[in-house]
Amino acid sequence: MLSDVCNKLHLMKEFLRSSYGPTARLKQVHNNIGGSVVTSSTSSVLLQAVASSQPIISLIRSSILNHVSRFSDCGLFAAVFCLCLLEQAGQCGLRKNVMIKVNKHLLALCTGYLQQEDCGCKVKLDFCSSQSLITLARSVISSKPTCVLTEPESGHISRLAVQAFLLTVPCNIPDTVRLGRTVTITIEGHSVLKSAVFPGLLLSMPENLCFDSLCSPLHVVLFSISLAGDLGEIGDGRIEMHQGVDVDSQILDQLLELGKQVLKDGVKLFLCQKVIHPVLQHYLRCNGVIVIERLGSKNEVSESTSVLGCSQTEYLLAAEAFCHSLELVATSLEHDGGTSLIDLTHAHHWTLPSDVTEEHLEGVMAPCGCGVVESCQNKTQSYLDTKYAGFSPAPLLTAAPLQATVLDSFTAKVNALGVAVETANLVLDVRYVIQDVN
Numbered sequence: 311m312l313s314d315v316c317n318k319l320h321l322m323k324e325f326l327r328s329s330y331g332p333t334a335r336l337k338q339v340h341n342n343i344g345g346s347v348v349t350s351s352t353s354s355v356l357l358q359a360v361a362s363s364q365p366i367i368s369l370i371r372s373s374i375l376n377h378v379s380r381f382s383d384c385g386l387f388a389a390v391f392c393l394c395l396l397e398q399a400g401q402c403g404l405r406k407n408v409m410i411k412v413n414k415h416l417l418a419l420c421t422g423y424l425q426q427e428d429c430g431c432k433v434k435l436d437f438c439s440s441q442s443l444i445t446l447a448r449s450v451i452s453s454k455p456t457c458v459l460t461e462p463e464s465g466h467i468s469r470l471a472v473q474a475f476l477l478t479v480p481c482n483i484p485d486t487v488r489l490g491r492t493v494t495i496t497i498e499g500h501s502v503l504k505s506a507v508f509p510g511l512l513l514s515m516p517e518n519l520c521f522d523s524l525c526s527p528l529h530v531v532l533f534s535i536s537l538a539g540d541l542g543e544i545g546d547g548r549i550e551m552h553q554g555v556d557v558d559s560q561i562l563d564q565l566l567e568l569g570k571q572v573l574k575d576g577v578k579l580f581l582c583q584k585v586i587h588p589v590l591q592h593y594l595r596c597n598g599v600i601v602i603e604r605l606g607s608k609n610e611v612s613e614s615t616s617v618l619g620c621s622q623t624e625y626l627l628a629a630e631a632f633c634h635s636l637e638l639v640a641t642s643l644e645h646d647g648g649t650s651l652i653d654l655t656h657a658h659h660w661t662l663p664s665d666v667t668e669e670h671l672e673g674v675m676a677p678c679g680c681g682v683v684e685s686c687q688n689k690t691q692s693y694l695d696t697k698y699a700g701f702s703p704a705p706l707l708t709a710a711p712l713q714a715t716v717l718d719s720f721t722a723k724v725n726a727l728g729v730a731v732e733t734a735n736l737v738l739d740v741r742y743v744i745q746d747v748n
Contacts (some may be wrong), residue, residue, distance in 0.1 A: 315366055322360075322367060323393035329356060330386045331643035332453045332716070335577075350456055353385030354378045360481055365743050375735040377726060383450065383719050384726035387639060391730035394638045396737055398631035404624055410735045411618045412628035414528055419730040422532035422581075430656070430703050433714050440472050446717040447471040463502040474507045483629040528617065531578045537603075539565060540586040565590045573597050579617050605627060607700060637694045643679065657703035658683045660691070681715030682706065 327334045328352040339359040340347045348359040357371050357378075359679060378385040382548065399409045423429060435442045447468040451459065459467065478490035539561045565587050579600050580586075588601040594601050600617050606623060615625045640659050641650040647664040658678035677684050683706070692698040 314678070315364055315648055316397075316662040318362065318364055319393055319396055323390060323397065325360075326353070326356070326386055326389050326393070327642040328640075328645060329353075330390055331447075331645070332452060333643075333645050334455060335645055336409055336455055352454065352456075353389060353620060354382075357385070357389070365745060366737055366740065369737065370733055373729060373736075379728045381719065381725055383722040387723065388730045390642055391635060391639050391727070392734045395730065395734035398635050399734070399738060402627050402631045404627055404631075406476065406738045407622050408618075408620045409628050410738055411528070411620065412625055413632060413731050413735055415530070415618060415727060416629060416632045418528070418530040419532065420727060421724065422530070424720075424727075426534055428534070428705070432720060433717065440469075440476070442714075442717065443472045443475070444468050444736035445714060446719065449716045449718065459502060463552035470505055470507050477509050502608035509714075528579065529575060529579045530579045530581065531575075532581040532583075534583045537565060537568075537582050537587055537590060539587045555621060562587065564588060567591060569593045569597075572599065573687060578589070579614070590605065640686075641694050650696075652694055653678075653690045653692040654692055654698060654701055655704055656683055656706060657701075659694075677715070679716060689693065 325337070330338055334351040336349055336351050338349050338357060339356065341361070348355060350356055350359075354375060357375050360371070362368055362371070370389070374385050374389045374392070377388055395413065395547075399406070402409075433442065448464060451457070451467055451471070452464050474492045478492055480487065480490070539558065566589070569590050570740050577599060580594055580602070582601075584604065584681045586601060591601045591603070615622050618625065620628075640652075643659075644650055644661045646731060649662050649664070651660040651662060652658070653660070658680065660676065660678050662676075
């Protein structure tokens with residue numbers, strides 16, 4: 311029975327992987343007794359069309375569809391990552407409770423990094439210009455091959471989508487901001503390029519038309535700024551101090567207030583990429599909090615294993631399975647026999663055609679997957695499915711704002727990441743399945 315479930319999960323993973331990304335393959339789904347045929351590469355359509363008698367598959371399916379119903383994006387990412395995590399967990403042979411704890415821990419680290427202001431995965435949107443919003447819309451629309459849109463048609467629909475969104479934003483800012491509503495009406499027989507946006511009030515027609523709107527966790531806190539009590543990171547400007555005020559004691563009082571709040575929030579692992587004031591460290595440790603400053607991988611492994619209750623070997627194996635699962639998602643973007651590369655400077659992703667050999671990598675001038683880095687020439691590269699030394703991605707230093715050609719919704723992506731890990735952990739935690747066969 312167990313091998314049967316694993317085989318079906320693997321089949322589901324390959325089925326969804328080949329539907330992922332801008333060059334995804336369409337799927338035609340029908341049941342084994344005939345009936346209607348569904349053609350799509352969209353997670354919401356595919357997962358609703360696929361039914362299974364296995365409760366585990368139904369659980370994963372429901373979890374991903376719930377995410378898609380809320381965010382309308384990143385469903386395939388969540389599904390593929392979840393299934394890769396489950397497959398890697400089975401292959402590494404670790405205890406399930408260890409995998410669950412390490413997955414939660416790594417999810418917290420990933421989320422903490424993604425929420426940082428200087429996170430390299432994010433591009434700031436300039437709302438004085440609509441170009442970034444159009445790029446985001448085009449990224450979504452161009453990944454839907456069933457629409458069979460030409461390049462001009464994709465561009466036209468992308469611009470209309472942004473125009474429609476901007477019209478929902480109120481001109482005056484009230485106490486509670488509520489966006490307006492956009493309704494899409496399809497009309498057969500007309501050119502896509504004749505589509506248009508009409509602002510105003512939509513009145514109901516006589517026909518009955520209906521438009522639907524679209525182990526307790528381990529608490530971890532991560533700081534990327536110095537907590538040593540110095541004033542070196544507060545930015546430019548003047549600091550005014552009242553006469554007779556002891557600045558050092560005032561700063562220390564604020565750091566201790568931070569420590570009290572950390573204890574109140576139930577944090578058990580306190581991480582800082584820079585230096586932590588020794589008094590704050592002493593206060594936290596006396597109250598049972600593990601404190602790590604100058605965060606690096608060796609420190610993190612040794613301290614985290616004591617918190618998670620596993621050995622260093624188990625932690626590293628689980629972390630490798632987590633990272634390899636993310637890499638498998640990235641390689642799923644290629645569907646034409648090409649290879650996936652990562653540059654070891656900025657950690658951007660390239661997809662190379664199958665006819666490019668290893669000897670000709672240095673001459674590759676194509677931009678990265680998101681379009682921000684123009685070429686991987688003069689950079690050290692590595693295949694995604696091979697071993698390479700760990701490194702910290704360097705930021706892209708440019709005077710002009712970064713102009714990505716492919717964008718994802720940040721909120722949807724972060725939530726999809728959490729849904730994938732939490733769903734995989736839920737499946738790993740299942741011990742028995744009770745099924746009514748009557």
